[in-house]
Amino acid sequence: MADVAEKAGVSRALVSIIFRNQPGASEETRQRVLRVADEIGYRPDSAARLLARGRSRTLGVMFTVHQTFHTDLIEGIYAEVERLGYEVLLSGATQGRSEQKAVEALLSHRCEAVILLGSFAEPSFLDELGRRTVAVSVSRRVPHAHVDFVHTAEGKGVRQAMDHLVELGHRRIVHIDGGTGPGSAERRRAYRAAMRRHGLESEARVIPGDHTERSGIETGRLFLAERDQGQPLPTAVLAGNDRSAMGLLMTLTRAGVEVPRDLSVVGYDDSHLSHLMPIGLTTVRQDAGLMAEYAVRFAVERLEKPELEPREAVLDPKLVVRGSSGPIPEPSA
Amino acid sequence: MADVAEKAGVSRALVSIIFRNQPGASEETRQRVLRVADEIGYRPDSAARLLARGRSRTLGVMFTVHQTFHTDLIEGIYAEVERLGYEVLLSGATQGRSEQKAVEALLSHRCEAVILLGSFAEPSFLDELGRRTVAVSVSRRVPHAHVDFVHTAEGKGVRQAMDHLVELGHRRIVHIDGGTGPGSAERRRAYRAAMRRHGLESEARVIPGDHTERSGIETGRLFLAERDQGQPLPTAVLAGNDRSAMGLLMTLTRAGVEVPRDLSVVGYDDSHLSHLMPIGLTTVRQDAGLMAEYAVRFAVERLEKPELEPREAVLDPKLVVRGSSGPIPEPSA
DNA sequence: GCGCTCTACTAGCGCGCTCTAGTACGAGTA
DNA sequence: TACTCGTACTAGAGCGCGCTAGTAGAGCGC
Structure with a gap:
């Protein structure tokens, strides 16, 4: 200079x-x-610039590297952040790099606010983070924590999916759980409620899992093993998210189970890959662009008016019917 | 403090x-x-820390948000960088955020070196970047530019894939091109050479495309339109990468074309999603972990010995045969 | 002529840290 | 005793900027 x-x-x-x-x-x-x-x-030199002015005008984004829905969100975040004249720093969580580590990296790079995509962290961690800085949690809802939330009305989405399946004649509908993953508790609850509402309480079955392909694959193997022991397959599966649904689809299809003739599968997210499955995945769509917009706006508005209380945005999900769901198989089949 | x-x-x-x-x-x-x-x-405060010590010990990584293979690479990069005591800054290129912009962001954040994953940029841009700072290009090979390269022997991979298809009896093998995408020129050339070597020169056909699902989808539509006009489908397709292969698979499968009975499809990359396709995608595997390791090591070694000349690492690809390729359809079918 | 305002510019402090060159002091050595 | 040496610590400059307070000079009205 x-x-x-x-x-x-x-x-x-x-x-x-x-x-x-x-x-x-x-x-x-x-x-x-x-x-x-x-x-x-x-x-x-932005390091010096950062140091000299109090503010960095930088938002940190923590995401999980392999979560395809997150990349959809990131695209939206870049767009909105640019519009508002801020900058973005990405920090990925991976197998060997915890969320905490990823967030630490963001904070030490002077991000003014942190946006967490689908965090798995303890509520206390989020609350503490939210008190130390402006934090927005996308997908993961933690009541009473001092952070903004952006998520979809999980209950509504699940209800739509379940109504769709029941209308097609399904009764033996299984849910693959998302474990401690963001939104899973709500989805699980809504699944149980829907089964009850349709008088299918006795058929309700929740299989433990997470939000990766692995849990779909394992569930698929479980079903196949059960079938080999003479138990009937469920007729429909509501997966915890698209990745889990894809894992299930793969395992079953390879074993000769035909979807949706023998079994219907519904995912969750509508990540950009889900409509690229050969048969097209029926799934509950979350609007990634809109969620990203809200997340960035919440962060920026709280930065500019620190007295603002954390807010919550609940977006409406929408069932997208594609090829992986169909009418209940013929009883004789 | x-x-x-x-x-x-x-x-x-x-x-x-x-x-x-x-x-x-x-x-x-x-x-x-x-x-x-x-x-x-x-x-x-790492801004102040950065400013005070001359060095940031930070590597910048430019990637394309939706390129699933890149997320595989990023995972490897984080691991290797941590081992060497450096830090990582990610910057994503998207629809509305060009590579140049993403790289600028990295540089102004004082990254000592830049790792470009599958860059599309002009050779002159890469060369200039490489002269201004330490740069490593992964997948994209630009001769005579002052940057390190890490890529796989595209020719070898394509040759393996083509030999596989020819062995299965295929003759009408079409290649979906990757346009200006990294590695596509080499893959295209190798495809042509393989067709020639197998005496199939007259059957060679390259369909323009890029490295996204879109080009697979469009190729699928093209094939279907041709079929409706009485032309036969090709019996096998070598796609530019996995995403392109997936787009093609989706389009054809939905239209009732059965893979691999009616048509074989081979991808490229073996991104973590390709083995999750229901039928399993036959593809040319690139070792993301190893590529990441080389990229980081090249960068760090050049940083620590600035007199070092840029190097090139050429890794061996390996054909992974899964469910999307099979013997040539019965002539009567 | 004077004071006034406006534009175009400058001096220099401070952001939070690292790092070099030092000091103070007790233990060991001849 | 005088000396080195090593350990535990400190003073203070400087990293590359942003920003506040200021100046110099042109233009204006009276």
């Missing part, structure tokens, strides 16, 4: 003004300084 | 030493300072 200032024959302060696009420099000087900077290859 | 120092009754410098895990503080003081810091909720 000093080099640029000297070469352009102005003070460092003026260079600073110009690079911040602030008024206070003549058009002529502005052009000259920018030209010199370009020649030298100068680019403002 | 000053607060911590005061409350613990030591100088700021000593607090600094302790937080950098450096020798020069007694165990007793160390514990006391850490306890005080914890009480206050102090966490070293």
Whole structure:
């Protein structure tokens, strides 16, 4: 910066003004300084910039690397953040890199707010985080924690899916659970309620799982083993999310079970891959773009008005019927 | 930091030493300072830290949000970077956020090196970037640019896939191209060479596309339209990558074409989703973990020995045969 | 001529940390 | 005793910016 200032024959302060696009420099000087900077290859150092101004205008986003729905959300976040003149820092959680670690990285990089996509963390962790900084939790709802929430009305989505299956004649409808995953408790509850409402309480069955393909695969294996022992397959499965549904589909299809003739499968999320399954996955759509928009807006608004209380946005999900669900198999089949 | 120092009754410098895990503080003081810091909720500010020490020890990673293979790479990158005591900053390219923009963000955050996953950028852009900083290009090979390369021997992979298909009796083998995507030129060339080698030159057909599901879908539609006009379907397709293969599979399967009975499909990458397709996708496996390891090591080694010339790592791909490829359909069928 | 305002610019402090060059002091050594 | 040496610590400069308070000079009305 000093080099640029000297070469352009102005003070460092003026260079600073110009690079911040602030008024206070003549058009002529502005052009000259920018030209010199370009020649030298100068680019403002955001570390120093961050340090000097109190604010970083940066939102941190914690996501799970393999969660395809998260990449849908990230796309939306980039778009909205740019609109509002902020920046984004991504930090991924993986097998060997915990959520806590990912969030720590964001905080130490001076993110003003943290957006957590589908967090699995303890409620106390979220609450503490929310008190220390502005935090938004997407998908994962933790009552009484000091964070904003953006999620879909899980109950509504599950209800639509269940009504759809019951209308098709299904009674033996199994739910693959999402474990401690975001939204799973609500989905599980809504599944149980729907079974009760349809008088299918005695048929209700929840299979433990998580939000990965693995739990779908394992459930598939379980079903096949049961079938080999003479038990009938369920006629429909409501998976905890799309990935779980895909795992199930794969396992069953490979074993010769035909979907939806022999069994219907419904997913959850409508991640961008779900409509790319060869048969098309019937699933509950969450609007990733809108969720991202809310998350960013909540964060930015709380940053600009710190006295604001955390809020909650509940979006409406929508069942998308594709090829993986169909009428109940013929009794004789 | 000053607060911590005061409350613990030591100088700021000593607090600094302790937080950098450096020798020069007694165990007793160390514990006391850490306890005080914890009480206050102090966490070293990496912006200031960055500014103060010359180095950031941070590698920037540019990736394409929806490219599933990239998430596989990222997982590997996090692991290797941690092992070497560096940090990672992710920056995603999306529809509305160009590669250039994503890279700019990384540079202004003081990344010492940039790892580009499957870049589409102009060779001149890469070369310039490589001269300004340490850059590693994964998958995309740009001869004579001043960057490290990590990629697989595309030719070998394609050859294996083609030999596999020819062995199964296929002759009308079509290639869906990856356009300007990383590796596509090499794959296209290898496809043509393989057709020639097998005496199938006259059957060679390359359909323009890119590395997304869309190009698979469009190719599927094209095939269906051709079939409706009386032309025969090809018997096998070598897709530009897994996503393209998945798009094709979806379109054809929905239209009643059975894979692999009516048509064989081979993908490329073996991204973590490809073995989750219900029928299992035959594909050319690239070892994401190993590629990530090389990329990080190249970057770090060049950072620590700046006189090092850029290098190239060519890994061996391996055909993974799953359910989407099979023998040529019966002539009468 | 004077004071006034407005534009275009500058001086220099401070953001929170790292790091070099030091000091103070007790233990060991000749 | 005088000296080194090692351990535990401190003072203070400086990293590259942003920002506040200020100046110099042009233009204006009276």
